[in-house]
Amino acid sequence: MKITHLFNKLLVKQAVSKPKFYLTRSNAWLLWLSQLLNIALLGFELAYWMLAIILLCFCLQALRIQQNVKPDHPNPVNSQLNWLALKTVSPMVLLIFALLGCIAIAVTAKSFGILISMIHLLSFSYILKAFELRSRKDFYQLILLGFFVLASSLIFTQNLYFSILAFAVLMINLLVLLQYFSPSNRVFKNSKLQFLLLAQSSVLAVLLFLFFPRLSPFWQVPLAKSAQTGLSATVQPGDIAKLARSSELAFRVEFSEDTIPAYSQLYWRALVLDKYDGRKWSKSNEKNIWGLALFQKELKGLETLASDEAISYRVTVEPSFQPWLFALPVARTAETGIDLLPDYTLKSKRIVSQTQSYSVTSYVNQAKLRPLTKTEQRINLSYPVGSNPKLEALGAQLREQFQSPQDRALAVLTRFNELNYYYTLEPPLLVNNSLDQFFFDTKAGFCSHYASAFTFLMRSAGVPSRMVTGYMGGEINRLNAKGGSKGHLNIYQYDAHAWSEIWLKGIGWVRYDPTASVDPSRVNQGFSERLAEQRDNLDNNFFSLQSFKHFAWINNLRLTLDLLDYQWTKLVIGYSAQKQYELIKRWFGQVQSWTFGLIMVSSIVLVLLLLFFINIYLSKVRIKAKERTPWGALYSKSLTLLTKKGLTKSPDETVNHFAKQVALKFPKISKTFYKLSHLFNQLNYQQISHEQQLVLLSKMKNEFKSLNQQVNKLSYKN
């Protein structure tokens, strides 16, 4: 009670002036709910202080609805409904509050980035707008703002489930609107009606989606500063083990040929790390002009290769907010917006902030033949001397013991295999990331430990070598396998992997995966049972369907959902201007760009015309259903004329009574309207012959014509 009293004193001015805007109680709550849901979908993007403000506003709003004002003159037709007029909030208080909020947003804008601050501003205004519902216009604005808020939540997530959720919330938003116009209907009945309406309009939506020109945007949504996921630019020995606990999707691959390479061949390269500072691996940023020139030459050489050497596939990456992309070795792509780096990795020109797909051709069996430049040799042999003395000593020993680099590498791999090395997701902590400690003492680690130690050893043994991170393997979803396609491949974060490449004279860069020596199952079929169990124990996502893989039907369900999500990503989100062009080409044959434009424009015009005529037809049907008689139709037309002038006949009013009202308000048209009303009465209530009816009806039509003219004249004078 006290709080509400305080609230009254602080914020609420009692409705002094007659409020003009009414809602039914149920609709007010529905509006409140829709606002709550709209904001909830954006919740993760908003700062805590903003969420706190919004929550406070919601509480105040709920109080306002509780303490509504009974309107003085509710709609007479629906006077039995529970109408309420919200108490008004003083505009001064609102203005001050809005200004304070804007200042707060402006102050934090620097750290949030433009997009997030704009979304804060949008949400904030959306919440405040609910406090100044004074007229129907405000109500419309609020609903419209709600659509914007809802749409902006789709900037951040676009997967199928979220889209369905957003659609459901959209339904509630629309329901508020529908409930406003037919308040006496039950919510359930209105939602049925709304479902019908949406089903009808979805046809239009599909057409627009397919054919509306996808103009390149005049302005682009600024990049969101969001948490980066997936592989990072630097790798410390323990890093990938942490990543391997996540069962989030990293990317999907669909092969265009009917073969999917063997599991052990699926090394998705992302980053080549060739600089080691004793603690972590990173990319050296030394300029290497010679290497670049050689690389260009090599790329040209690839073009001449036989096409049966190549594997083509399409990769769809989930947003990682990092630039690197994934491909099998020696990849080529013709996509603009993707750079091919001399280390044979792909890099997007923009950060991957949305689901993005690209097609790649890989020459898996092709060695990377290009000779090593001096710079490259230096980089790939350097290591901080003295950082791991025991390993360095072992490297020197290897160099003496074996002539060829292959033998040196083999010796290390044999050691991993034969001695008691252990592959685990929970590696013991190392002091200062000491590789010595791992190699000689703990002997337990994840892929990055083995790859680090191996690369380090190779370097100290005088073999150019480097660390590669990426993903290994993937899960095949064969549910959509038919015809040429064998289904698609899902690569999850737990497939993250690290391995080594060493440079062999005459052969080039060759992949060496020390993990294969320690835990061969990892590179042949994925996580061994023991490792998977370990992962599930670490993964605190109890509800993840991943952990129920061994139940066949759950696994099936998971794969089906995955397929749906994939199709959604591929077909709906990935429907670009290019794809649109291809589709139209497929349907209409080769088309010039102007014909293309013509098809689009004409399809839109066609749809609009269709809608227009359907509307006219429907309104005629509606009139027929309501006014079974021509005079009834004529009378209701003249009522429409007068409604436009602000005079509405209430349903319980008789024709004569309304004619008197008209005479009071518009004396100039009273004579004609009296005549018209009288004719209607005669036609509707008097028992007359058909001939008489026709005579009276034509008279009534004449009266209507002159009424129409007179009403129009009214508007010129007023």
Next chain:
Amino acid sequence: MQHIIEKVLTQIESVVLGKPRECRLALACLLAKGHLLIEDLPGMGKTTLAHQLAISLGLSYQRTQFTSDLLPSDVIGVSIFNQDTKTFELHKGPVFNQVVLGDEINRASPKTQSALLEAMAENQVSIDGVTYDLPTPFFVIATQNPLFHSGTYPLPESQLDRFMMRLSLGFPDLKAEKKILQGSDDTITGEHPNVLNSEQLIEMQQAVQNITVSSDVIDYVIALCQVSRYQFMDDKKLPQNKAVLSSGLQCAPLSPRAGKSLLAAAKAWAYIDDRDYVLPDDIQAVFYEVCQHRLEPQQYQNTAGSSSAAKQILGLVDVLNPLAY
């Protein structure tokens, strides 16, 4: 005929000053062959109106003052043994007049009240096993005091239903009151000759019956009756859009007889208006007087305010689409 109606009305209005609507309603009631109940405080002109109606229409009438010790035989009549002829002779009571003016009907005991009301329903009376027809036309014009007055016996609902209309005169406006006070006491008697005779009245009643009622108007009457019945109906039978009607309205339901009376009264109203067809306007004009005492029999005050059930029901029905809620 119209000029005669006009004449009758002017005559009545010259006596009952400042109440043209009530005079019209009373006349409509009689033209529709209905009985009239006039309820108001003492001294508001109830008896004057009843009296003048009888005079203007040229009907034989007798006034009976109802008191608590009035017996049924005082109203109906009694058979008395004639010593000379050695037979029972009927001494007809006041009920054998064309117009029976029952003054302060609710002061009489229920037994006496029902004797009169039986006559109203059947148009005949039985005395000692012999049935006597009452004259035509036969009207009962009853007046009553508001029931909160002491010494009154309320008429039960079933008997209230026999009256086509219940009128309430209300206070006159200032002008009319001044005229009343200036006027002489004997305005009523003598000066006003009969305008009509009973044959003409019967003819008029016939004409009223022949007035056209379109099915739209009948729908409107049905819709009005339906609304009053919603609270007694099964939820499933209610129209879909009952939210409009569900709350607030508390009243007794209107019977089909009420609907019939409503139509009859509306026809008479149209006739007085010189029309040969009924409009929804006519229904609305007589609705309050015809239906209010059926809807809210226990509400004895002059409830012309907006909250009366009759007004509410009128507000709930769409005139042009009565049955399409």
